[in-house]
């Protein structure tokens with residue numbers, strides 16, 4: 001006999017009034033988006049070319065978010081811990097990128113060997129962030145492993161301030177401007193889109209790194225060890241995996257991605273100062289959650305999605321609703337959109353319920 | 360038995376283990392020799408899993424020694440103990456559910472660099488479990504319970520251990536599968552691996568074991584050959600389901 005004695009999952013307490021109210025809000029939001037988009041598009045205030053520019057800009061800043069988001073998501077994957085200082089790891093890389101670039105820009109190499117110079121800058125920023133991330137884990141987080149979650153989290157906030165003001169103390173509080181890269185001025189057309197040369201470097205570099213990371217995690221022995229540690233630390237040990245070392249590698253890889261992102265960020269936004277890590281850090285963290293925290297492809301998608309929405313959203317939705325200077329509200333739009341996604345899919349775009357499913 | 364003349368591969372000597380202030384194992388003595396199947400019997404919460412965890416270093420004994428090939432391994436990290444030749448099929452199998460069957464097997468051989476021999480061992484696992492070969496690219500979490508057991512055993516064998524620890528391998532399996540499972544254990548043993556199997560299913564375990572120990576609230580209360588235990592009246596009453 002096929003008896004179905006399976007206990008039904010306990011239902012949430014039903015609050016019809018609240019529920020329907022929430023649905024109303026969601027419908028209203030969808031309506032506002034459709035309405036705004038319709039009027040923005042039909043008003044023809046932005047030309048097709050301008051829309052395309054926004055797409056490319058969104059893609060390039062999204063690539064930067066995605067690279068940072070990877071560090072959040074990988075660390076969360078193995079430790080169920082939000083490394084709040086990850087934004088500062090990114091900023092430190094950007095800061096070093098600036099100094100190395102400034103140094104190189106005073107030599108002939110900057111114009112004669114453009115790609116080699118840029119590669120060196122990126123190498124320096126990635127190396128800096130890697131070292132900082134690994135040191136952070138070793139010094140600040142590892143001694144607190146196994147303690148209640150709030151404790152390492154508070155420590156991470158402390159580490160975040162520490163890094164901000166250490167950088168400010170060492171290099172000053174002002175904005176630093178990345179030197180011009182003559183070879184990267186101007187733009188070209190690709191499949192009907194106008195792409196700034198800097199943007200193309202950012203997108204290509206980010207995509208290559210993400211492919212590399214994906215292959216590393218999926219195919220290599222160390223990548224498999226990382227996934228094993230993420231899933232079950234005790235059993236990972238039973239395979240002979242050195243869990244501490246694997247966690248260090250996760251921080252190193254996440255740091256390298258963030259450092260590279262620091263350099264790419266400078267190509268897009270040109271300026272860095274000691275608080276530069278904060279907003280992109282929060283955004284990348286959000287992107288990781290939206291993609292499904294702990295999920296590597298999710299972080300990539302989340303980052304690109306956020307970059308795109310932030311770039312296109314205000315013009316698309318707000319101008320049509322008659323809101324002036326829509327672009328000042330880009331963060332409002334972006335975060336509202338992300339909240340909407342999470343309302344409809346709380347575990348994130350690619351999220352499984354990874355956090356709580358341990359036996 | 361000739362095996363009793365050789366020195367033990369794995370030995371627990373007067374091992375006492377605590378979780379915090381709670382004492383779980385009390386002066387436990389166990390020996391496993393090359394070529395043997397040894398079973399550890401005992402009821403729920405008697406300390407069977409804790410014994411295995413002490414062997415692997417998940418918990419450190421507060422007193423006594425764990426010896427591998429006559430050498431004390433107290434204080435050595437779990438992954439290094441695995442490297443020295445201990446492997447385990449854990450309670451509830453604990454596969455990496457999000458990874459494929461193939462990846463689970465590969466992780467079993469994580470510490471090994473001898474590619475050719477890893478391939479041979481993989482074939483050996485497929486010989487023992489033809490089903491596993493058909494499921495290589497499937498996510499381990501989607502396997503049936505019986506299949507998961509096969510992969511868990513296969514994964515442990517991929518480390519090519521000197522001693523294989525098994526924590527209640529028959530738990531949650533249908534009776535047919537339990538019998539098969541014990542046959543497999545015998546085969547593995549015949550191929551040269553010493554096996555230390557923890558069980559509540561005393562009859563089955565003793566039918567394949569050379570020797571056995573009975574654990575009661577953290578103490579070894581009986582230690583004898585399998586035949587001796589099967590004939591022991593005290594044993595028959597308490598563990599073999601006879602009155």
Ligand SMILES: Nc1ncnc2c1ncn2[C@@H]1O[C@H](COP(=O)(O)OP(=O)(O)OP(=O)(O)O)[C@@H](O)[C@H]1O
Nearest residue numbers: 378381383401402403404405406407408409410559
């Ligand atoms: N991590 C732990 N912290 C505290 N107490 C523990 C811990 N693990 C086990 N114990 C306790 O130690 C005792 C023995 O546990 P153990 O898991 O070794 O039993 P077992 O013989 O394997 O039981 P079972 O047959 O149910 O698997 C139990 O009373 C258990 O509650």
Ligand SMILES: [Mg+2]
Nearest residue numbers: 407408409450
């Ligand atoms: Mg147990």
